[in-house]
Amino acid sequence: MTTAKRDTYTPETLLSVAVQVFNERGYDGTSMEHLSKAAGISKSSIYHHVAGKEELLLRAVSRALDGLFAILEEPGAVRGRAVERVEYVTRRTVEVLVGELPYVTLLLRVRGNTRTERWALERRREFDHQVADLLKAAAADGDLRADVDIRLATRLLFGMVNSLVEWYRPHSGTGPDQLADAVVHMAFDGLRTVR
Amino acid sequence: MTTAKRDTYTPETLLSVAVQVFNERGYDGTSMEHLSKAAGISKSSIYHHVAGKEELLLRAVSRALDGLFAILEEPGAVRGRAVERVEYVTRRTVEVLVGELPYVTLLLRVRGNTRTERWALERRREFDHQVADLLKAAAADGDLRADVDIRLATRLLFGMVNSLVEWYRPHSGTGPDQLADAVVHMAFDGLRTVR
The missing domain is CATH 1.10.10.60 (Homeodomain-like)
Structure with a gap:
């Protein structure tokens, strides 16, 4: 064996x-x-x-980051109205999280004690910034509610999406599509029927 | 000294x-x-x-849990339409999180290795269930979108709210009220202007 x-x-x-x-x-x-x-x-x-455990960390978080950054190059992320693009990116982020669950979990737990960890944090921030820029563009198009604070909204959106790594279990009966739908609808349409 | x-x-x-x-x-x-x-x-x-460190843990998580459970007894949580009550509870949960930040942070990091930790996890689940019940009642009133999956919505709502302990810094210029508004509006009304 x-x-x-x-x-x-x-x-x-x-x-x-x-x-x-x-x-x-x-x-x-x-x-x-x-x-x-x-x-x-x-x-x-x-x-x-x-060479050592830091190289394993680098490979692991790179796999998560490559998956996330690849989303931003996909047609749905680069064409159309900004609000549709940011919804698309949100949906695909959920799918990448679920598809690469252990790698993204590790990425999200990185604390910044080593050079690789600091680099990973920097790349995560860069991804968040790109999503924040899409939200800004959507606000400028008049597609977001006027009272939305982009900085807070970006934090809350990632707070919601990233929480998946703590509670989502594959084979729980909830598929990635259903999960992505729930996230996008809640974040962009809200839970309430229209008042 | x-x-x-x-x-x-x-x-x-x-x-x-x-x-x-x-x-x-x-x-x-x-x-x-x-x-x-x-x-x-x-x-x-x-x-x-x-008696030891576990007693300190018990006192600390009890303080967080008492703060959270007290919300459910407040007039805003027990009177009115279920959807208004769940919005109220969400808003107050954010306020308690911010007001008792280190205690709630500890509560949310508890893993379940000791009796006290397992008890704390059980109480957290009980709080989540009570909020889920409010969401169910709101759905029964027709006040939530028909496609909302209550179980997923509860997870995502707490995912968003609980993420605050990871990124919110008091004295950052964002007050508890502003934070609570952002959470409630995003969760219940969504970011988008009405389609």
């Missing part, structure tokens, strides 16, 4: 195990020893694949 | 220091030694006030 595992270990499976351990123990609380035990391979085998 | 501190130490000030340390290091990661250093009093002085 162990030999078979060793033979079939790839950077991809190592990354997947590392992300799970980081999410369980916290990045700071994870040692190479923990990773070695969880992966069932020796530390030197891990060092054959990566 | 140290003597003066010792003389004026009260269970209240000890609690306030303990909550700060719990929030910084995590409850599991906090020892009596950490608490003693942060409070500037000996461990035996702490044991004069409380």
